[in-house]
Amino acid sequence: MFKNKDSVGGTLSVIILLSLVCSIIVAGSAVLLKPTQVEQKELDKQKNILSVAGLLTPATKSSEIKTIYAKNIEARLVNLDTGEFAPAQAGFDAAKAVKNPAESTTLAPADDLAGIRVRANLAEVYLVKNDAGEVTQVVLPFYGTGLWSVMYGFMSVQPDGNTVNGITYYDQGETPGLGGEIENPKWQAQFHGKKLYTADNQVGLYVGKGASENKEYGIDSLSGATLTSKGVDNSFKFWLGKNGFGPFLTKLRAGVLNNG
Numbered sequence: 001m002f003k004n005k006d007s008v009g010g011t012l013s014v015i016i017l018l019s020l021v022c023s024i025i026v027a028g029s030a031v032l033l034k035p036t037q038v039e040q041k042e043l044d045k046q047k048n049i050l051s052v053a054g055l056l057t058p059a060t061k062s063s064e065i066k067t068i069y070a071k072n073i074e075a076r077l078v079n080l081d082t083g084e085f086a087p088a089q090a091g092f093d094a095a096k097a098v099k100n101p102a103e104s105t106t107l108a109p110a111d112d113l114a115g116i117r118v119r120a121n122l123a124e125v126y127l128v129k130n131d132a133g134e135v136t137q138v139v140l141p142f143y144g145t146g147l148w149s150v151m152y153g154f155m156s157v158q159p160d161g162n163t164v165n166g167i168t169y170y171d172q173g174e175t176p177g178l179g180g181e182i183e184n185p186k187w188q189a190q191f192h193g194k195k196l197y198t199a200d201n202q203v204g205l206y207v208g209k210g211a212s213e214n215k216e217y218g219i220d221s222l223s224g225a226t227l228t229s230k231g232v233d234n235s236f237k238f239w240l241g242k243n244g245f246g247p248f249l250t251k252l253r254a255g256v257l258n259n260g
Contacts, residue, residue, distance in 0.1 A: 046065050047062075050073070055072055055128070074126070081247065084248075094120045094122070094124065098120050107119055114237075119244075125141075126138070137156045137158060138159070139157075142235055142236070144231055146172065146231035146232070148174055148179070153170060154168050161253035162195055163194070163196070164196065164205070166189075166192055167188055167191045175225065178222065178223075187220075195217055196240055197240070197253075205219070207232050
């Protein structure tokens with residue numbers, strides 16, 4: 001007698017075989033594509049750093065980004081507790097450091113203004129240099145919780161450690177047309193020239209309704225996006241404060257770290 005190929009056992013065997021083949025294909029593809037994904041992620045980071053530093057133009061090609069970055073940007077690690085430069089670490093990844101208790105700090109609720117819970121002890125900053133090797137800007141990474149998402153961005157600061165050149169947000173999941181407008185260049189343009197700190201070294205930069213009337217420190221909230229705007233404001237309060245880049249920027253303002 002012939003075996004019934006339409007039996008339950010036969011059907012299950014085919015399903016299991018197909019699942020196994022598909023799993024092997026998916027796993028193999030993931031392994032093969034990982035180097036490309038890592039390279040693309042690094043290229044996207046470099047693009048955003050160059051963008052906030054004003055080193056990209058509409059005519060800049062993707063193939064030119066690595067060259068421009070290598071010529072003009074020096075990545076340095078900073079100890080956030082002391083504000084001092086830290087020894088280089090090959091392959092440093094702040095996202096991984098946050099998950100390692102030995103490389104991170106759990107924030108007390110009163111200190112966790114940005115809603116991030118844990119902060120890596122080290123952070124990568126990016127020194128922007130001219131052809132003479134002089135530091136013309138320092139790009140700082142920052143992130144914090146908005147209404148729906150964690151919002152990631154870069155801020156470019158002048159060598160005085162107190163004046164904003166510009167900001168950019170490159171990864172966020174806020175409401176399109178409302179909170180998502182943090183990526184709108186027109187809104188971001190408000191930050192240019194604003195001061196970070198007051199005369200008594202308190203964080204002066206802030207986001208609020210009608211804040212642009214304060215020409216020195218204020219940034220207008222996004223219309224219809226109160227909670228996202230509050231999240232942005234809290235992000236700056238944290239990262240410019242004592243638990244963020246405050247110690248580093250204090251040294252920068254004092255001229256201790258100028259030009260590396």
